[in-house]
Amino acid sequence: MTVLKTGQHILQEIHTGFSQLPESGVDNLISQIRKARRVFCVGAGRSRIMLSAFCMRLNHLGIEAYVAGNIPCPPASAGDLVIAASGSGTTPSVVAILKRAKEAGAAVVMFTAAATPELRDTADTIIEIQAPNGLINKNSPESTQLMRTLFEQIVFIAEESIIAILSKGIPVEEIAKRHTNLE
Template identity: 30%
Template sequence: MSTSVDSPWLAVRDEITGVLSAVSPAQMAAAKAMLADRHRRWFCSGQGRSGLVAQMAAMRLMHVGFDAHAVGEATAPSISRGDGLVMISNSGETPVTLHFARLAAGFGAQVLALTSRPTSTLAGLANTVIHVQTTETGQFGGSLFELSALLLLDALILELTGNDTDAHATMRARHANLQ
């Protein structure tokens, strides 16, 4: 990323635009088909900042009426057959992430993975993969991956609710009010 003192936000925008433009429409369609089942409970997880993205995805899914949970939260129920697990991992090799994906698959849950490495162990464990093709970046750590994963998940949720005229009202009604 070539950053200008005057506009690093535009450099970030350009990097993210490049990553989002490279995402496979077929992979997004497969992810949408997985998420479209409103009877499926969804669990979201990742480590570090990817975990924060997973928490935001679980929150937004809950806002629009899904039964969604962040893995590790005290109120998260057990995962079982027919449920779904969204795993976010840049490398696709994070040990805890792989452990959760293996457990979920063993319990009969479907796994949706977002990773920059389509040949990673996580991708091999997943039923559906969104390849987030990150490139050289001037951003810190995995920021390009994490920001792109967040936008892709938000876009999926937006697409899933596109024909739901009550989606925004549902979100407002389910939004936290003990603030």
């Protein structure tokens, strides 16, 4: 297969998976971001990278947002929102942070490809993405890509779509002022 055909196949996978995104969960997330005092993003590995990009954009919009585990990162409490991503739904570090956030009174939203019973008890909202959730996906009809790549791509596009919605009405000059001051 050529790079062009492989890329087209990947784009089709993303299109198919993204079209199955539960809109009610995403709409709920947008509503919660708008009313949250602060937003915390939690993930591990590549999911954390996707959420770090999202967190950066939230700050560009003037929303106080942190990546859990980074410095600075205050403790979450009531009125805060924790947004997490775990393809497997069982990443120990992510699940532990979500439990702590719930105990502190924060709202929890989770992107996952596997809504486990434990997650259903911990997250207020689960946005389940139709994508492989294992590290080894032999003969998966869902994706020709490695591991949880499709999940991560759909999370990223969902986040960018959320940013586009949240940015409506904010002058681009205002957003640009928050982009950087050292470049």
